[in-house]
Amino acid sequence: MSQIPLVEREPQAAFARAGDRIITVGQFCADINAVAETLPDTRYLVNLCQERYTFTACFFAALARGITNLLPSRREPEFAQNLDAYEDLCVASDKEADDVDVCLNLNPGSNGSSTAPAQSGETLAAVAFTSGSTGEPQAHAKSWEMLDTWRRVHWRYLPGEPQEERGLVATVPSWHMYGLEWAMLLPTVAPLTLHCGPDFYPQDVATALTSFRKPSVLVSTPVHLRAMRKLPSPPANVSTVLSATAPLDDTLTREIENTLSAEIFEIYGCSEVGSLASRFPGQEIAWEFFDCFDVAYDEGAVTINHRTLPEPVTLADQFKQLDAARYELEGRNTDIIKVGGKRESLARLNNLLLGVDGVEDGVLYDPASYGLADSGRLAALVVAPGLNASDIRTALAREMDVAFLPRPIRFVDALPRDRTSKLRMADLASMIASESP
Protein backbone atom coordinates (compact mmCIF):
# COMPACT_ATOMS: atom_id res chain seq x y z
CA MET A 1 0.00 0.00 0.00
CA SER A 2 1.16 3.52 -0.72
CA GLN A 3 2.74 5.81 1.83
CA ILE A 4 0.50 8.60 3.17
CA PRO A 5 2.16 11.80 4.45
CA LEU A 6 1.40 12.51 8.09
CA VAL A 7 1.05 16.24 7.43
CA GLU A 8 -0.03 17.95 4.21
CA ARG A 9 0.37 21.67 4.68
CA GLU A 10 2.85 24.39 3.68
CA PRO A 11 5.91 24.36 6.04
CA GLN A 12 5.62 28.07 6.86
CA ALA A 13 1.93 27.91 7.80
CA ALA A 14 0.96 28.24 11.47
CA PHE A 15 0.11 24.83 12.89
CA ALA A 16 -0.35 25.56 16.57
CA ARG A 17 -0.16 28.28 19.18
CA ALA A 18 1.11 27.54 22.67
CA GLY A 19 0.83 30.73 24.75
CA ASP A 20 2.47 33.43 22.61
CA ARG A 21 4.55 30.90 20.70
CA ILE A 22 3.54 30.13 17.11
CA ILE A 23 4.59 26.67 15.94
CA THR A 24 4.84 26.38 12.17
CA VAL A 25 4.01 23.23 10.21
CA GLY A 26 7.76 22.87 9.50
CA GLN A 27 8.58 23.04 13.23
CA PHE A 28 5.80 20.51 13.91
CA CYS A 29 7.35 18.09 11.42
CA ALA A 30 10.81 18.65 12.96
CA ASP A 31 9.35 17.84 16.40
CA ILE A 32 7.66 14.69 15.03
CA ASN A 33 10.95 13.53 13.49
CA ALA A 34 12.95 14.31 16.63
CA VAL A 35 10.51 12.56 18.99
CA ALA A 36 10.29 9.58 16.63
CA GLU A 37 14.07 9.11 16.99
CA THR A 38 13.85 9.00 20.79
CA LEU A 39 11.02 6.46 21.10
CA PRO A 40 12.06 2.95 22.12
CA ASP A 41 11.47 -0.06 19.86
CA THR A 42 8.05 -1.10 21.13
CA ARG A 43 4.90 -2.18 19.40
CA TYR A 44 2.54 0.10 21.35
CA LEU A 45 2.70 3.53 22.96
CA VAL A 46 0.38 4.98 25.59
CA ASN A 47 0.39 8.73 25.07
CA LEU A 48 -0.37 10.44 28.38
CA CYS A 49 0.81 13.92 27.35
CA GLN A 50 -1.58 16.53 28.75
CA GLU A 51 -0.52 19.54 26.69
CA ARG A 52 -2.32 19.44 23.36
CA TYR A 53 0.65 20.17 21.08
CA THR A 54 2.94 17.67 22.81
CA PHE A 55 0.19 15.02 22.65
CA THR A 56 -0.19 15.68 18.91
CA ALA A 57 3.54 15.54 18.15
CA CYS A 58 3.92 12.37 20.22
CA PHE A 59 0.98 10.70 18.46
CA PHE A 60 2.45 11.40 15.01
CA ALA A 61 5.98 10.48 16.11
CA ALA A 62 4.71 7.04 17.13
CA LEU A 63 2.84 6.75 13.84
CA ALA A 64 5.98 7.76 11.89
CA ARG A 65 7.77 4.87 13.56
CA GLY A 66 4.90 2.44 12.97
CA ILE A 67 4.16 2.23 16.72
CA THR A 68 0.45 1.96 17.58
CA ASN A 69 -1.02 4.67 19.85
CA LEU A 70 -3.21 3.21 22.61
CA LEU A 71 -5.91 5.64 23.77
CA PRO A 72 -7.31 4.43 27.12
CA SER A 73 -9.81 6.70 28.88
CA ARG A 74 -8.04 6.25 32.22
CA ARG A 75 -5.02 8.53 32.16
CA GLU A 76 -3.03 7.39 35.18
CA PRO A 77 0.46 6.02 34.29
CA GLU A 78 0.07 3.03 36.62
CA PHE A 79 -3.13 2.07 34.79
CA ALA A 80 -1.43 2.46 31.41
CA GLN A 81 1.20 -0.09 32.32
CA ASN A 82 -1.57 -2.61 33.02
CA LEU A 83 -3.12 -2.87 29.58
CA ASP A 84 -2.77 -6.62 29.86
CA ALA A 85 -3.60 -7.51 26.28
CA TYR A 86 -0.86 -5.18 24.98
CA GLU A 87 2.57 -6.43 25.81
CA ASP A 88 5.56 -4.55 24.54
CA LEU A 89 4.40 -1.01 25.25
CA CYS A 90 5.98 2.21 26.40
CA VAL A 91 4.33 5.09 28.26
CA ALA A 92 5.04 8.66 27.10
CA SER A 93 4.09 11.77 29.03
CA ASP A 94 5.00 15.44 29.35
CA LYS A 95 5.26 15.02 33.14
CA GLU A 96 7.86 12.93 34.98
CA ALA A 97 6.27 10.13 36.99
CA ASP A 98 6.87 6.55 38.02
CA ASP A 99 5.81 4.25 35.20
CA VAL A 100 6.55 6.90 32.53
CA ASP A 101 9.18 5.64 30.07
CA VAL A 102 9.56 8.68 27.81
CA CYS A 103 9.18 12.22 29.13
CA LEU A 104 8.76 14.89 26.43
CA ASN A 105 9.36 18.62 26.49
CA LEU A 106 8.92 20.34 23.12
CA ASN A 107 9.58 23.92 24.20
CA PRO A 108 11.86 25.05 22.66
CA GLY A 109 11.20 23.05 19.52
CA SER A 110 13.56 20.49 18.04
CA ASN A 111 16.07 21.11 15.29
CA GLY A 112 16.20 18.67 12.43
CA SER A 113 14.38 17.72 9.31
CA SER A 114 11.15 19.61 8.69
CA THR A 115 10.06 17.15 6.02
CA ALA A 116 6.71 15.55 6.79
CA PRO A 117 7.20 11.84 7.44
CA ALA A 118 4.92 9.31 5.74
CA GLN A 119 3.52 5.96 6.80
CA SER A 120 1.83 3.08 5.04
CA GLY A 121 -1.98 3.23 5.14
CA GLU A 122 -2.13 -0.32 6.48
CA THR A 123 -0.26 0.64 9.66
CA LEU A 124 -2.36 0.32 12.81
CA ALA A 125 -2.26 3.98 13.92
CA ALA A 126 -4.37 3.83 17.06
CA VAL A 127 -6.57 1.70 19.28
CA ALA A 128 -9.45 3.46 21.07
CA PHE A 129 -11.23 1.84 24.00
CA THR A 130 -14.85 1.98 25.10
CA SER A 131 -16.88 0.08 27.62
CA GLY A 132 -18.80 -2.67 25.89
CA SER A 133 -22.20 -3.88 27.07
CA THR A 134 -20.51 -6.62 29.08
CA GLY A 135 -18.41 -4.02 30.83
CA GLU A 136 -15.15 -5.35 29.45
CA PRO A 137 -13.33 -2.59 27.57
CA GLN A 138 -13.66 -3.03 23.82
CA ALA A 139 -10.81 -2.08 21.53
CA HIS A 140 -11.43 -0.29 18.24
CA ALA A 141 -8.56 -0.43 15.79
CA LYS A 142 -7.86 2.58 13.56
CA SER A 143 -5.60 2.13 10.56
CA TRP A 144 -3.68 5.13 9.23
CA GLU A 145 -5.65 4.91 5.99
CA MET A 146 -8.88 5.17 7.99
CA LEU A 147 -7.76 8.22 9.97
CA ASP A 148 -6.40 9.84 6.78
CA THR A 149 -9.75 9.30 5.05
CA TRP A 150 -11.69 10.77 8.00
CA ARG A 151 -9.56 13.96 8.22
CA ARG A 152 -10.13 14.74 4.56
CA VAL A 153 -13.88 14.04 4.82
CA HIS A 154 -14.13 16.24 7.93
CA TRP A 155 -12.35 19.09 6.21
CA ARG A 156 -14.80 18.83 3.32
CA TYR A 157 -17.77 18.96 5.72
CA LEU A 158 -16.40 21.68 8.05
CA PRO A 159 -18.69 24.69 7.42
CA GLY A 160 -17.05 27.82 6.01
CA GLU A 161 -14.55 28.63 3.28
CA PRO A 162 -12.17 25.61 3.14
CA GLN A 163 -9.06 27.63 2.24
CA GLU A 164 -9.63 30.34 4.83
CA GLU A 165 -7.04 30.52 7.62
CA ARG A 166 -8.82 30.00 10.93
CA GLY A 167 -8.03 29.41 14.59
CA LEU A 168 -9.17 26.23 16.34
CA VAL A 169 -10.00 26.02 20.03
CA ALA A 170 -11.12 22.74 21.57
CA THR A 171 -12.60 22.04 24.99
CA VAL A 172 -12.34 18.29 24.48
CA PRO A 173 -9.16 16.27 24.99
CA SER A 174 -7.33 14.86 21.96
CA TRP A 175 -7.34 11.31 23.36
CA HIS A 176 -11.12 11.19 23.01
CA MET A 177 -12.04 10.15 19.42
CA TYR A 178 -14.02 13.33 18.79
CA GLY A 179 -11.08 15.51 19.88
CA LEU A 180 -8.60 13.28 18.04
CA GLU A 181 -10.49 13.70 14.77
CA TRP A 182 -11.47 17.38 14.88
CA ALA A 183 -8.75 18.95 17.04
CA MET A 184 -5.71 16.84 16.14
CA LEU A 185 -6.08 15.23 12.71
CA LEU A 186 -8.00 18.03 10.99
CA PRO A 187 -5.27 20.72 11.37
CA THR A 188 -2.77 18.38 9.68
CA VAL A 189 -4.57 18.94 6.37
CA ALA A 190 -6.80 22.02 6.87
CA PRO A 191 -5.52 25.62 7.31
CA LEU A 192 -6.35 25.74 11.01
CA THR A 193 -4.10 26.94 13.84
CA LEU A 194 -4.54 24.76 16.88
CA HIS A 195 -4.76 26.49 20.26
CA CYS A 196 -2.88 24.41 22.83
CA GLY A 197 -4.82 25.51 25.88
CA PRO A 198 -5.70 24.52 28.48
CA ASP A 199 -9.14 25.66 27.29
CA PHE A 200 -11.66 24.40 29.78
CA TYR A 201 -13.32 27.12 31.86
CA PRO A 202 -15.53 29.56 29.90
CA GLN A 203 -13.20 32.51 30.45
CA ASP A 204 -10.20 30.55 29.08
CA VAL A 205 -12.13 29.48 26.01
CA ALA A 206 -13.29 33.05 25.33
CA THR A 207 -9.75 34.43 25.75
CA ALA A 208 -8.31 31.73 23.46
CA LEU A 209 -10.87 32.43 20.72
CA THR A 210 -10.42 36.21 20.91
CA SER A 211 -6.62 35.91 20.84
CA PHE A 212 -6.71 34.58 17.27
CA ARG A 213 -7.86 37.87 15.71
CA LYS A 214 -9.21 35.82 12.80
CA PRO A 215 -12.30 33.64 12.39
CA SER A 216 -12.15 30.65 14.68
CA VAL A 217 -13.69 27.22 15.07
CA LEU A 218 -14.75 26.00 18.50
CA VAL A 219 -14.78 22.22 19.02
CA SER A 220 -16.91 21.57 22.08
CA THR A 221 -19.70 19.65 23.82
CA PRO A 222 -23.13 20.54 25.28
CA VAL A 223 -21.63 20.55 28.79
CA HIS A 224 -18.95 23.11 27.91
CA LEU A 225 -21.31 25.14 25.73
CA ARG A 226 -23.87 25.35 28.55
CA ALA A 227 -21.14 26.88 30.69
CA MET A 228 -20.47 29.52 27.99
CA ARG A 229 -24.03 30.88 27.74
CA LYS A 230 -23.55 33.68 30.23
CA LEU A 231 -20.08 34.95 29.28
CA PRO A 232 -19.92 38.65 30.15
CA SER A 233 -18.07 39.52 26.93
CA PRO A 234 -18.40 36.70 24.40
CA PRO A 235 -15.81 36.46 21.60
CA ALA A 236 -16.96 38.00 18.31
CA ASN A 237 -14.76 36.02 15.91
CA VAL A 238 -16.27 32.52 16.14
CA SER A 239 -17.26 31.28 12.69
CA THR A 240 -18.38 27.73 13.56
CA VAL A 241 -19.17 25.85 16.74
CA LEU A 242 -18.91 22.05 16.65
CA SER A 243 -20.79 20.02 19.23
CA ALA A 244 -20.77 16.28 19.84
CA THR A 245 -20.79 13.55 22.55
CA ALA A 246 -24.38 14.23 23.72
CA PRO A 247 -27.58 15.55 22.14
CA LEU A 248 -27.91 19.33 22.02
CA ASP A 249 -31.33 20.68 22.96
CA ASP A 250 -33.13 23.47 21.06
CA THR A 251 -32.86 26.03 23.86
CA LEU A 252 -29.10 25.60 24.27
CA THR A 253 -28.64 25.69 20.47
CA ARG A 254 -30.45 29.04 20.26
CA GLU A 255 -28.68 30.51 23.28
CA ILE A 256 -25.21 29.58 22.00
CA GLU A 257 -25.95 30.72 18.44
CA ASN A 258 -27.10 34.08 19.85
CA THR A 259 -24.23 34.47 22.33
CA LEU A 260 -21.47 33.58 19.85
CA SER A 261 -23.23 34.80 16.68
CA ALA A 262 -22.19 31.56 15.03
CA GLU A 263 -23.94 28.55 13.65
CA ILE A 264 -23.65 25.23 15.48
CA PHE A 265 -22.58 22.19 13.47
CA GLU A 266 -23.48 19.05 15.37
CA ILE A 267 -21.68 15.74 14.92
CA TYR A 268 -23.03 12.26 15.55
CA GLY A 269 -20.60 9.40 15.94
CA CYS A 270 -19.77 6.09 17.54
CA SER A 271 -16.52 4.74 18.95
CA GLU A 272 -16.27 1.87 16.48
CA VAL A 273 -16.02 4.28 13.54
CA GLY A 274 -15.72 7.88 14.73
CA SER A 275 -17.74 10.82 13.42
CA LEU A 276 -20.51 9.56 11.13
CA ALA A 277 -23.13 12.20 10.46
CA SER A 278 -23.82 15.89 10.90
CA ARG A 279 -26.61 18.45 11.03
CA PHE A 280 -27.20 22.13 11.70
CA PRO A 281 -29.43 21.76 14.78
CA GLY A 282 -30.70 25.35 14.45
CA GLN A 283 -32.23 24.46 11.08
CA GLU A 284 -32.73 20.75 10.78
CA ILE A 285 -33.75 17.82 12.96
CA ALA A 286 -32.44 15.14 10.60
CA TRP A 287 -28.89 13.80 10.39
CA GLU A 288 -27.03 13.25 7.13
CA PHE A 289 -24.37 10.56 7.13
CA PHE A 290 -21.05 11.57 5.59
CA ASP A 291 -21.01 10.55 1.93
CA CYS A 292 -17.94 8.33 2.33
CA PHE A 293 -20.05 5.70 4.11
CA ASP A 294 -22.25 2.95 2.73
CA VAL A 295 -25.42 3.26 4.79
CA ALA A 296 -27.86 0.35 5.01
CA TYR A 297 -31.24 0.86 6.67
CA ASP A 298 -33.52 -1.87 7.99
CA GLU A 299 -36.51 -1.23 10.27
CA GLY A 300 -34.87 1.47 12.34
CA ALA A 301 -31.41 -0.05 12.40
CA VAL A 302 -28.60 1.69 10.55
CA THR A 303 -25.51 -0.23 9.46
CA ILE A 304 -22.42 1.66 8.35
CA ASN A 305 -19.68 0.34 6.16
CA HIS A 306 -16.48 1.68 4.67
CA ARG A 307 -13.55 -0.04 2.97
CA THR A 308 -11.28 0.77 5.93
CA LEU A 309 -13.58 -0.85 8.53
CA PRO A 310 -12.85 -4.49 9.42
CA GLU A 311 -16.59 -5.21 9.28
CA PRO A 312 -19.90 -3.31 8.95
CA VAL A 313 -21.03 -1.57 12.16
CA THR A 314 -24.70 -1.56 13.23
CA LEU A 315 -25.41 1.54 15.33
CA ALA A 316 -26.83 1.13 18.84
CA ASP A 317 -29.37 3.93 18.26
CA GLN A 318 -32.65 3.63 16.37
CA PHE A 319 -33.29 5.90 13.38
CA LYS A 320 -36.22 6.80 11.13
CA GLN A 321 -35.31 7.31 7.49
CA LEU A 322 -36.91 10.53 6.20
CA ASP A 323 -35.57 10.40 2.63
CA ALA A 324 -32.58 9.04 0.74
CA ALA A 325 -30.02 10.98 2.77
CA ARG A 326 -31.78 12.17 5.94
CA TYR A 327 -32.31 10.20 9.15
CA GLU A 328 -34.02 11.22 12.36
CA LEU A 329 -32.64 9.85 15.64
CA GLU A 330 -35.56 8.02 17.25
CA GLY A 331 -34.29 6.40 20.39
CA ARG A 332 -31.21 5.64 22.28
CA ASN A 333 -30.20 2.19 23.37
CA THR A 334 -31.32 2.09 27.00
CA ASP A 335 -28.47 0.07 28.41
CA ILE A 336 -25.59 2.15 27.13
CA ILE A 337 -25.43 5.50 28.86
CA LYS A 338 -23.09 8.39 28.33
CA VAL A 339 -21.89 10.78 30.99
CA GLY A 340 -19.30 13.44 30.22
CA GLY A 341 -18.58 11.79 26.88
CA LYS A 342 -17.83 8.45 28.56
CA ARG A 343 -19.86 5.38 27.68
CA GLU A 344 -20.86 2.68 30.10
CA SER A 345 -23.30 -0.18 30.40
CA LEU A 346 -26.03 0.60 32.93
CA ALA A 347 -26.32 -3.15 33.60
CA ARG A 348 -22.64 -3.34 34.54
CA LEU A 349 -22.89 -0.25 36.78
CA ASN A 350 -25.95 -1.74 38.51
CA ASN A 351 -24.00 -4.91 39.21
CA LEU A 352 -21.26 -2.84 40.80
CA LEU A 353 -23.85 -1.11 43.02
CA LEU A 354 -25.30 -4.48 44.08
CA GLY A 355 -21.80 -5.66 44.85
CA VAL A 356 -21.21 -2.99 47.51
CA ASP A 357 -21.03 -4.50 51.01
CA GLY A 358 -24.23 -3.64 52.87
CA VAL A 359 -26.30 -2.84 49.76
CA GLU A 360 -29.28 -5.22 49.78
CA ASP A 361 -30.88 -3.91 46.61
CA GLY A 362 -30.51 -0.89 44.41
CA VAL A 363 -30.80 0.60 40.96
CA LEU A 364 -29.04 3.35 39.07
CA TYR A 365 -31.07 5.44 36.64
CA ASP A 366 -30.78 8.44 34.38
CA PRO A 367 -33.20 11.06 35.79
CA ALA A 368 -33.78 12.46 32.28
CA SER A 369 -35.25 9.10 31.18
CA TYR A 370 -37.92 9.47 33.89
CA GLY A 371 -39.09 12.98 33.05
CA LEU A 372 -36.89 14.67 35.64
CA ALA A 373 -34.49 17.53 34.91
CA ASP A 374 -31.42 16.31 33.04
CA SER A 375 -28.65 16.81 35.57
CA GLY A 376 -26.13 15.08 33.32
CA ARG A 377 -25.61 12.52 36.10
CA LEU A 378 -27.00 9.21 37.22
CA ALA A 379 -29.10 8.90 40.38
CA ALA A 380 -29.81 5.85 42.55
CA LEU A 381 -32.46 4.24 44.73
CA VAL A 382 -30.84 1.98 47.29
CA VAL A 383 -31.89 -0.41 50.04
CA ALA A 384 -28.98 -0.38 52.49
CA PRO A 385 -29.82 -0.08 56.16
CA GLY A 386 -26.66 0.95 57.96
CA LEU A 387 -24.95 2.75 55.07
CA ASN A 388 -25.03 6.43 54.13
CA ALA A 389 -24.66 8.02 50.68
CA SER A 390 -21.03 8.82 51.22
CA ASP A 391 -20.21 5.18 52.14
CA ILE A 392 -21.79 4.01 48.89
CA ARG A 393 -20.08 6.62 46.73
CA THR A 394 -16.72 5.83 48.32
CA ALA A 395 -17.18 2.11 47.63
CA LEU A 396 -18.35 2.71 44.05
CA ALA A 397 -15.52 5.13 43.28
CA ARG A 398 -13.09 2.22 43.70
CA GLU A 399 -14.86 0.34 40.92
CA MET A 400 -16.11 2.92 38.41
CA ASP A 401 -15.12 6.21 36.81
CA VAL A 402 -16.28 9.05 39.09
CA ALA A 403 -18.33 10.45 36.19
CA PHE A 404 -20.85 7.66 36.82
CA LEU A 405 -21.10 8.05 40.60
CA PRO A 406 -24.82 8.48 41.36
CA ARG A 407 -26.33 11.50 43.01
CA PRO A 408 -28.58 11.91 44.64
CA ILE A 409 -28.62 8.51 46.30
CA ARG A 410 -32.04 8.02 47.92
CA PHE A 411 -32.67 5.32 50.50
CA VAL A 412 -35.85 3.26 50.31
CA ASP A 413 -37.19 0.25 52.25
CA ALA A 414 -37.60 -1.90 49.14
CA LEU A 415 -37.62 -1.60 45.35
CA PRO A 416 -40.90 -2.33 43.52
CA ARG A 417 -39.76 -5.61 41.99
CA ASP A 418 -42.35 -7.94 40.48
CA ARG A 419 -42.74 -11.65 41.23
CA THR A 420 -39.93 -12.58 38.88
CA SER A 421 -37.88 -9.92 40.70
CA LYS A 422 -37.76 -7.76 37.59
CA LEU A 423 -37.88 -4.03 37.96
CA ARG A 424 -40.42 -2.65 35.51
CA MET A 425 -39.82 0.83 34.14
CA ALA A 426 -43.37 2.01 35.04
CA ASP A 427 -43.09 0.85 38.66
CA LEU A 428 -39.66 2.35 38.96
CA ALA A 429 -40.96 5.60 37.46
CA SER A 430 -43.69 5.89 40.13
CA MET A 431 -41.21 5.28 42.90
CA ILE A 432 -38.75 7.81 41.44
CA ALA A 433 -41.56 10.37 41.18
CA SER A 434 -42.67 9.81 44.77
CA GLU A 435 -39.10 9.97 46.11
CA SER A 436 -38.09 13.12 44.24
CA PRO A 437 -38.68 16.43 45.97
Place this chain on the structure above:
Amino acid sequence: MTIHDNISLPAFCKNMAQTPQQLEMAKLIIDILNIDDVAPEEIEPDAIMFDETGLGLDSIDALEIAVAIAEQYDVHISAEDEATKEIFATLANLTAHVMQETETRQTAS
Protein backbone atom coordinates in the same frame (compact mmCIF):
# COMPACT_ATOMS: atom_id res chain seq x y z
CA MET B 1 -7.76 11.33 54.52
CA THR B 2 -8.74 13.14 57.70
CA ILE B 3 -9.63 11.29 60.85
CA HIS B 4 -13.27 12.35 60.47
CA ASP B 5 -13.75 10.14 57.45
CA ASN B 6 -13.95 7.10 59.68
CA ILE B 7 -16.23 8.54 62.33
CA SER B 8 -19.92 9.16 61.87
CA LEU B 9 -20.49 12.39 63.77
CA PRO B 10 -23.87 14.12 63.87
CA ALA B 11 -24.10 16.96 61.35
CA PHE B 12 -24.10 19.65 64.03
CA CYS B 13 -20.71 18.48 65.26
CA LYS B 14 -19.16 18.55 61.81
CA ASN B 15 -20.41 22.01 60.89
CA MET B 16 -18.71 23.68 63.82
CA ALA B 17 -15.62 24.13 61.70
CA GLN B 18 -17.42 25.93 58.83
CA THR B 19 -17.34 29.72 58.55
CA PRO B 20 -20.53 31.46 57.32
CA GLN B 21 -18.85 32.03 53.92
CA GLN B 22 -17.91 28.36 53.68
CA LEU B 23 -21.48 27.36 54.51
CA GLU B 24 -22.75 29.65 51.75
CA MET B 25 -20.27 28.10 49.30
CA ALA B 26 -21.24 24.58 50.45
CA LYS B 27 -24.91 25.41 49.76
CA LEU B 28 -24.00 26.61 46.27
CA ILE B 29 -22.05 23.38 45.54
CA ILE B 30 -24.80 21.09 46.86
CA ASP B 31 -27.43 23.01 44.94
CA ILE B 32 -25.61 23.25 41.60
CA LEU B 33 -24.45 19.61 41.65
CA ASN B 34 -27.73 18.17 42.86
CA ILE B 35 -26.10 16.40 45.83
CA ASP B 36 -29.17 16.60 48.02
CA ASP B 37 -28.22 13.51 49.98
CA VAL B 38 -25.47 15.52 51.68
CA ALA B 39 -26.26 18.54 53.87
CA PRO B 40 -24.16 21.68 53.26
CA GLU B 41 -23.09 21.52 56.91
CA GLU B 42 -21.59 18.08 56.30
CA ILE B 43 -18.92 19.22 53.86
CA GLU B 44 -15.79 19.53 55.90
CA PRO B 45 -13.79 22.64 55.03
CA ASP B 46 -10.47 20.81 54.64
CA ALA B 47 -11.61 17.50 53.16
CA ILE B 48 -10.55 16.85 49.57
CA MET B 49 -13.69 17.21 47.42
CA PHE B 50 -12.30 15.76 44.21
CA ASP B 51 -11.26 12.29 45.22
CA GLU B 52 -12.98 9.06 45.95
CA THR B 53 -13.04 9.51 49.71
CA GLY B 54 -14.66 12.95 49.52
CA LEU B 55 -17.58 14.01 47.38
CA GLY B 56 -16.07 12.23 44.37
CA LEU B 57 -16.36 15.26 42.10
CA ASP B 58 -14.78 15.47 38.63
CA SER B 59 -13.73 18.13 36.14
CA ILE B 60 -17.25 18.63 34.79
CA ASP B 61 -18.37 19.42 38.34
CA ALA B 62 -15.54 21.93 38.57
CA LEU B 63 -16.84 23.53 35.39
CA GLU B 64 -20.38 23.79 36.80
CA ILE B 65 -19.12 25.18 40.11
CA ALA B 66 -17.00 27.73 38.19
CA VAL B 67 -20.06 28.90 36.24
CA ALA B 68 -22.16 29.20 39.42
CA ILE B 69 -19.38 31.17 41.15
CA ALA B 70 -19.15 33.50 38.15
CA GLU B 71 -22.88 34.15 38.38
CA GLN B 72 -23.11 34.57 42.13
CA TYR B 73 -19.81 36.30 42.94
CA ASP B 74 -18.71 37.65 39.55
CA VAL B 75 -15.40 35.81 40.07
CA HIS B 76 -14.10 34.07 36.95
CA ILE B 77 -11.93 31.03 37.47
CA SER B 78 -9.57 30.24 34.62
CA ALA B 79 -6.86 27.84 33.43
CA GLU B 80 -7.06 24.19 34.28
CA ASP B 81 -3.62 24.02 35.83
CA GLU B 82 -2.10 23.00 39.15
CA ALA B 83 -3.07 26.30 40.82
CA THR B 84 -6.71 25.80 39.81
CA LYS B 85 -6.62 22.23 41.14
CA GLU B 86 -5.44 23.66 44.46
CA ILE B 87 -8.29 26.19 44.51
CA PHE B 88 -10.86 23.46 43.89
CA ALA B 89 -9.29 20.94 46.27
CA THR B 90 -11.28 21.85 49.37
CA LEU B 91 -14.24 23.94 50.44
CA ALA B 92 -11.88 26.11 52.50
CA ASN B 93 -9.57 26.82 49.53
CA LEU B 94 -12.41 27.59 47.14
CA THR B 95 -14.12 29.94 49.60
CA ALA B 96 -10.83 31.69 50.42
CA HIS B 97 -10.08 32.20 46.71
CA VAL B 98 -13.49 33.71 45.98
CA MET B 99 -13.37 35.96 49.06
CA GLN B 100 -9.87 37.13 48.13
CA GLU B 101 -10.87 37.94 44.54
CA THR B 102 -13.95 39.82 45.77
CA GLU B 103 -11.90 41.82 48.27
CA THR B 104 -9.22 42.67 45.70
CA ARG B 105 -11.92 44.01 43.39
CA GLN B 106 -13.50 46.07 46.16
CA THR B 107 -10.13 47.53 47.15
CA ALA B 108 -9.36 48.38 43.53
CA SER B 109 -12.68 50.13 42.87
